[in-house]
Amino acid sequence: MIPEEPDYLPMKVANALLADGPALQARMAEDGYLFFRDLLPTRVLHALREEVTGILSDIGWIRGGPERLAAESQVLPCREGEPRYFEALDRIQCLERFHALAHEPALLQLMTLLLGEGAFPHPLGVMRLVFPDNPEVTTPPHQDYRNNQGTPRLTAAWIPLADCPRHCGPLAILPGSHRSGVLPLSFHLGPGNRQAVLPESLMHTAWVTEDFRAGDVLLFPALTVHRALPNQHPTRMRLSVDFRYQPAGEPLTEQCLRPHFARQSWEDIYRGWESTRLQYYWQERDYSLVPWDESLHALPADHWDQALREDMIYERTRQRRFRSRNRPDHED
Structure with a gap:
């Protein structure tokens, strides 16, 4: 059963x-987030997005042709960790443009103001490929600290790689929650299979949350x-990226220096890149x-x-939902 969605207020x-x-540091310390338009x-x-949708079209996940950039799903939804998911993710991980986005001058300048000189992005970048009509695996409330560890800063x-209004499944923030410490965990079917157990406070x-536009950034x-x-669009996938930055000199774990899911080596990922400028950059940080x-x-x-039970229920539900959505009009 999918829990009822709460009401959402706009972001500052x-x-x-x-x-x-x-001023950026003070706002972050107060609210626990910063939201920027058109950054x-x-x-x-x-x-x-052109390169990512090219891959998704090539493997048959989305419709090709002139409407490819709309990312219209045409296959049974899958989730992070499943073999079908890696068919797309492994190829996307090799895209030079994907990793270069974390080093966009506007982002690096902002992170320097917020975190100090020497702030840098982790090489572990995350591409999110979120299917429509797949609410059971929507990312639940959680904190990044348990998944990354190292510095809490x-x-x-x-x-988002395109406009992402609320019905397409953008992120939402619980303001001030960063002052509650590291919260307990419970199981969830979504990415990471973990969610935070929220205290009464x-x-x-x-x-x-917001109706996000292409160019907006949430920190x-x-x-x-x-x-x-939840991505409630009837057909379109939500495509977005996560990058994580840290202050110079602070701790990090080995996992944060590896590609997402660590299925490929950096040598494999860099093969075919046009430039070496961003290869192994963190070794000098x-x-x-x-x-x-x-x-x-x-x-x-x-x-x-509980995880086993929920997984079996989810598998039956998504199969039934997909068949119903794609049933020809003349069928009962």
């Missing part, structure tokens, strides 16, 4: 603070509780490696029985 727009590092050039996002940038806090630190809204703490990421043992 932070563009007026773009030249003021202390990135749409031509850069469009070029990456780690700051995520969430960027946050249960009545209003979530904030939030590793302890801010965030979630995705200032940070300290700390060990991964599995206890921060572990679920209670009894949650895996």
